[in-house]
Amino acid sequence: MDYLAAERERGITINSAAITFGWQGHRINLIDTPGHVDFTMEVERAVRVLDGAVTILDGVAGVEAQTETVWAQADRYDIPRIAFVNKLDRTGAAFGRTVREMWKKLRVRPLVLQIPLFNEDAFDDKQKRVKAIADLVSMEVIEWERDDGSNLKRTPLASYGNLALLEEAKRGRTALIEALAELDDGIVEVFFDEADGDHMLVPEEAVKASLRRVTLANKAVPVLCGAAFKNVGVQPLLDAIIDYLPSPLDRPSAIATLRTGKTALVPLSDKEKLCALAFKVTHDPRRGPLVFVKVYSGKINSRMTLFNTTTNTKERVNKLLQVYAKDVEEIPSLDCGNIGVIVGLKETRTGDTLVQSNDTTAIRSGLQLGNIDIPHPAFFSAIEPASVSEEPVIEEALKNLTREDPSLKYWTDEESGQMLISGMGELHLEIVKGRLLNDFKCKADMGSIRISYRETCRSAIAAQASYDKQVMGKRARANCKVEIAPIEEETLPEGWTQNSGNYLGMDLRFSKDSNSQETDKAHLNPEEVHQAVQTGLLSGLARGAVVGFPLTQLKVKAYDLETFAESTPGAIAACVSNAVQEAVKQAAPCLLEPMMEVYTEVHENDIGQVISDISGTRRGHIIGLEATADADVTNDSVEIYAPRDVVPVTGDVEGYKPKQVIKAHVPLSSMLGYSSALRSLTGGSGTFSMRVIGYGEMSKDRERAVISEMKGW
Numbered sequence: 001m002d003y004l005a006a007e008r009e010r011g012i013t014i015n016s017a018a019i020t021f022g023w024q025g026h027r028i029n030l031i032d033t034p035g036h037v038d039f040t041m042e043v044e045r046a047v048r049v050l051d052g053a054v055t056i057l058d059g060v061a062g063v064e065a066q067t068e069t070v071w072a073q074a075d076r077y078d079i080p081r082i083a084f085v086n087k088l089d090r091t092g093a094a095f096g097r098t099v100r101e102m103w104k105k106l107r108v109r110p111l112v113l114q115i116p117l118f119n120e121d122a123f124d125d126k127q128k129r130v131k132a133i134a135d136l137v138s139m140e141v142i143e144w145e146r147d148d149g150s151n152l153k154r155t156p157l158a159s160y161g162n163l164a165l166l167e168e169a170k171r172g173r174t175a176l177i178e179a180l181a182e183l184d185d186g187i188v189e190v191f192f193d194e195a196d197g198d199h200m201l202v203p204e205e206a207v208k209a210s211l212r213r214v215t216l217a218n219k220a221v222p223v224l225c226g227a228a229f230k231n232v233g234v235q236p237l238l239d240a241i242i243d244y245l246p247s248p249l250d251r252p253s254a255i256a257t258l259r260t261g262k263t264a265l266v267p268l269s270d271k272e273k274l275c276a277l278a279f280k281v282t283h284d285p286r287r288g289p290l291v292f293v294k295v296y297s298g299k300i301n302s303r304m305t306l307f308n309t310t311t312n313t314k315e316r317v318n319k320l321l322q323v324y325a326k327d328v329e330e331i332p333s334l335d336c337g338n339i340g341v342i343v344g345l346k347e348t349r350t351g352d353t354l355v356q357s358n359d360t361t362a363i364r365s366g367l368q369l370g371n372i373d374i375p376h377p378a379f380f381s382a383i384e385p386a387s388v389s390e391e392p393v394i395e396e397a398l399k400n401l402t403r404e405d406p407s408l409k410y411w412t413d414e415e416s417g418q419m420l421i422s423g424m425g426e427l428h429l430e431i432v433k434g435r436l437l438n439d440f441k442c443k444a445d446m447g448s449i450r451i452s453y454r455e456t457c458r459s460a461i462a463a464q465a466s467y468d469k470q471v472m473g474k475r476a477r478a479n480c481k482v483e484i485a486p487i488e489e490e491t492l493p494e495g496w497t498q499n500s501g502n503y504l505g506m507d508l509r510f511s512k513d514s515n516s517q518e519t520d521k522a523h524l525n526p527e528e529v530h531q532a533v534q535t536g537l538l539s540g541l542a543r544g545a546v547v548g549f550p551l552t553q554l555k556v557k558a559y560d561l562e563t564f565a566e567s568t569p570g571a572i573a574a575c576v577s578n579a580v581q582e583a584v585k586q587a588a589p590c591l592l593e594p595m596m597e598v599y600t601e602v603h604e605n606d607i608g609q610v611i612s613d614i615s616g617t618r619r620g621h622i623i624g625l626e627a628t629a630d631a632d633v634t635n636d637s638v639e640i641y642a643p644r645d646v647v648p649v650t651g652d653v654e655g656y657k658p659k660q661v662i663k664a665h666v667p668l669s670s671m672l673g674y675s676s677a678l679r680s681l682t683g684g685s686g687t688f689s690m691r692v693i694g695y696g697e698m699s700k701d702r703e704r705a706v707i708s709e710m711k712g713w
Helices: 007-012 037-047 065-075 095-105 165-184 185-193 206-216 233-242 360-365 390-404 426-438 526-541 568-587 605-616 672-683 699-712
Strands: 017-023 025-033 053-058 081-086 110-112 114-118 131-133 140-144 152-156 221-225 254-259 263-266 276-283 288-295 307-308 313-316 318-322 327-331 339-344 351-357 381-384 410-412 419-423 444-451 452-456 461-469 473-486 496-498 504-506 552-564 589-602 621-627 658-666 687-697
Touching: 007 110, 017 233, 017 318, 037 276, 037 426, 037 672, 053 065, 053 095, 065 687, 081 095, 081 233, 095 110, 095 221, 110 165, 114 165, 114 221, 131 152, 152 276, 152 313, 165 185, 185 206, 206 221, 206 233, 233 496, 233 658, 276 390, 327 410, 351 360, 381 390, 381 426, 390 410, 390 419, 390 426, 426 444, 444 461, 452 473, 452 687, 461 568, 473 526, 473 568, 504 526, 526 552, 526 568, 552 568, 589 605, 589 699, 605 621, 605 658, 605 672, 658 687
Parallel strands: 053 081, 081 221, 110 221, 504 552
Antiparallel strands: 017 025, 114 131, 131 140, 140 152, 254 263, 276 288, 276 351, 288 339, 307 313, 307 351, 318 327, 318 339, 381 419, 381 444, 410 419, 452 589, 461 473, 473 552, 496 504, 589 658, 589 687, 621 658
């Protein structure tokens, strides 16, 4: 499914891709998402429409830093999950350790359903290490007879002839039934009534039914294992998806919000009115924009006219496609609960809600499914067209890229006239640059990666602005005042709104010019004025007074708005924006830099060097030091079953020592190139993850250096 050239070159997933296939009489829509931190947006919008998820864990690396981030994303949407511990054919793989890490790092109850069996020559890399899997639900050994993993053979554990394995499987089956009994009352009745208190006699179907109930309720996570590269464990995993993960019918009805602020349920039924969510847009050179949608109710037919309640526009469905990664198949309709692609939508973006064009109730009420959270970009880079004629080509390419990826932004700097693009990280921008040059055939020079700073103000100030101009031969006038102050309280005051870290308020008891010849019929209704003031506040906060970065951490209030017969929404917005800009100049503006919460995982003997580097060279603040999950596998009274790992007899035990996690707050500007620096400090064994936690004020010396760097003098 990784069909992009950049994905094959790097061996990682960059774009989430969808594929539809059948298994055991069921239809599965699979979305493959990236695991790299720079492509969090791809995970966010995929998780938004999922019914269930399979979390793939590396049997060698265990629960990695980004696994925790993705797990938290799934927690936000309450997605039931199963886990698959992969790569058990590699030397150093440890299934038991990975299960214990799930309990400690992800704070979930893992239920081991399988035990991997290894060849006796398990530590010879040329041999396939995982030869079979013991299934604790059916109490069978599953063997893959051919190297391609297509044929499997099931043998009852009792007749397999491996006493040690049978004893371990009995321990695992007992632990599984005991754990289920704690979480699910249904299996307790079966245990006493049908199995006479014997863990081995609990029927397979009863265990599966109980596992399904606890998985759907998000009380526990079934854990399976295998080696996908050699197709070992794939068929039982697909069976587990059918057995334990929910169908769209098992999930709660989607919740939509109305313009009034009330909510409404969207029931899953073909007979209901259409309601669908556009969760991803990609650009195809031949077909144009391809909009991926999930249908929550009703049905989409080819040639149907849709209404976008987010942008308030009508669009026509040219074609409906079923996708198989890069291949597609045209289909006549798309039923509720399914995922497909619409060709022909020109204005639809990620997170937009689509209804039928004749559904007046939904259109009037402004029915919208929940928006997709779009993370703020933290890095930016300049892009310089090779010639003037290339500018429209690059702008069109960037327009298509930003429509595909909402976490990517581009704009033109007013002072320098440079075109700038911003993204989530160094790799993200590197991929975007590669696509511009190779996929879109743009001729341009790319600048080095910079940090997207923010600005704020240290003091409170009030300012007044008047707007009086001739626009297209017509006079446009408005007067207003604005108050601006740093945010001190953490809670949002009543009646205020929050946007990009700012609190926005307005007192719209506005006055009209007594000398105006305005008739009794007001030419501006309160909603238009409210929207114009909101637009003006956001416009004024979009550009600071120091270097021109967006403003944040401010309370801004517009009041004493004076309107005239010549007032227009544009004049009001421009007047408010000018007032904000004037206030910002007088309120001691200063620069803020993105602050990252950084988790660095290193061996004990590397702790000193890494802490010294973070607190010294990188201007970071160490918050604490804690052991990784493997250092302490006990947790209160809950006992987690994990099979014993086969320890390699290579003499190299350094790689299996518990690591330590260093938690620190570090400015993002200091983290550029940290990946290669950490590898040098730890001999390649150190790993780290980071996330933006906010913006912090920088020192005067640092601010002067940034201003000098940005302005070039």
